[in-house]
C-alpha cells in the first residue's frame with residue numbers, strides 16, 4: 158500500500174509524463190508548475206524575467222505548431238512569453254527571518270523520442286506521452302514531481318524556518334541549453350547552497366549517491382556549409398560542393414580527440430546534404446558535439462574544431478557558419494564540509510548513502526554550480542538510485558516510482574537541517 162505522499166507523487170509524475178514537452182516547448186508543463194507553486198503561496202517568477210540569452214531554440218515552425226496545440230489552455234496569468242519559449246518557472250519561499258539562501262534545481266524537459274507502446278507501463282496504465290516524438294525518457298517528469306512535493310512540504314513547515322529557498326524548474330536541460338540563460342537572470346547572486354540531482358543512472362535501487370562530479374565540459378554546434386549548385390553532367394566545374402566539404406570535415410574532426418591531460422570526446426551526430434542525384438550539392442549541415450574533462454581541453458578542442466571546419470570549407474570553395482546550440486562547463490566533485498555534513502545527515506536517517514561518483518557525461522547544472530561556488534557558496538549533486546526498465550533516453554525508459562518519495566524525504570531533510578530556527582530545533 159502506497160503512502161499518501163507516494164500516491165500524490167505518482168499522480169503528479171504521471172500527469173507530467175503525459176504532457177511530455179521537449180526543450181523550450183514546455184508550455185503546458187510550465188503552466189502546470191506555475192499554477193501549483195502559486196497555490197502553495199510561493200512568489201512565482203517566469204517568462205523573460207528568469208532568462209538571459211537562450212541557446213538551441215527549436216525552429217519557429219516547431220514553436221508555432223506546439224503553441225497551436227496549447228493555446229486553448231486557460232490561465233489567470235499572462236502566458237504570452239511562455240508561448241514564445243521563455244519556459245520554466247522559479248518559486249521563492251522567503252521566511253523573512255535572516256538565514257541562508259538555498260537553491261534547488263529540477264530540470265523539466267522531455268526528449269525528442271517517440272515513446273514505446275509495447276510492454277511499456279505508461280502505455281499499459283494510460284499515461285503515455287500525448288505528444289509525438291516527445292517523451293520523458295530521462296526521468297525529468299519525476300524531477301518535477303519531486304520539486305513540487307518538496308516545495309509543498311517546506312511551505313508546510315515555513316513557520317519553523319529561517320532564510321530563503323529558491324525552487325528552480327529549469328527548461329531545456331537536454332542538449333545543455335537552458336541553464337546558462339537562467340544563470341544570466343541573476344537569480345543565483347546571493348545563494349549559499351545549491352542542490353540538484355538525478356534519478357536513475359548508476360545509482361543502485363534505494364541508494365543515494367552524494368557528491369557527483371566528473372561532468373564533462375561540452376559544446377554543441379550546428380554547422381552549415383553553403384556552396385554553389387550546378388548541373389553535375391554538363392557544368393560540374395561551376396558547382397561548389399558543400400557535401401564534400403562536410404564529409405571531409407566530418408572524417409577529420411574525429412581525429413582531433415587526442416589529449417594527455419584528460420578525457421575528450423567528439424561526435425558528428427547528424428549529416429544532411431544535397432537535394433538531387435544530378436546536381437552538385439550546394440548545402441550541407443552537420444550537428445556535432447565535443448566534450449572535455451577540463452575547461453581547457455574543451456576550449457582547445459573547440460578552437461581546433463572551428464579551424465578544421467573553416468579549412469574544410471576553404472578546400473572546396475564554400476562558406477560555412479557555426480552556430481552554438483548548447484554548452485556546459487566541466488565540474489569536478491571535491492569532498493568538502495558540506496558534502497560530509499549531508500552524508501552524515503542522510504545516513505542518520507537510514508538512507509543507504511555512498512559518496513562521490515563520476516558522471517562521465519555533461520549536465521548544464523554545472524553553470525549553476527559554477528556561479529554559486531564563484532560567489533563563495535556550496536554545491537552538491539545527488540543521484541537517487543532506482544530500478545530502470547531501460548537505459549536513459551531509450552523509448553522504453555521507465556523507473557520504479559518509489560524513488561520519488563525517497564528523493565523528497567532526502568531534499569526535505571537537508572533543507573530542514575539548514576533552515577530550522579534554533580528555538581524550533583530545540584522544541585522538536
Ligand SMILES: [Zn+2]
Pocket residue numbers: 294295331549550
Ligand atoms: Zn537526459
Ligand SMILES: [Zn+2]
Pocket residue numbers: 295296297330355
Ligand atoms: Zn536527465
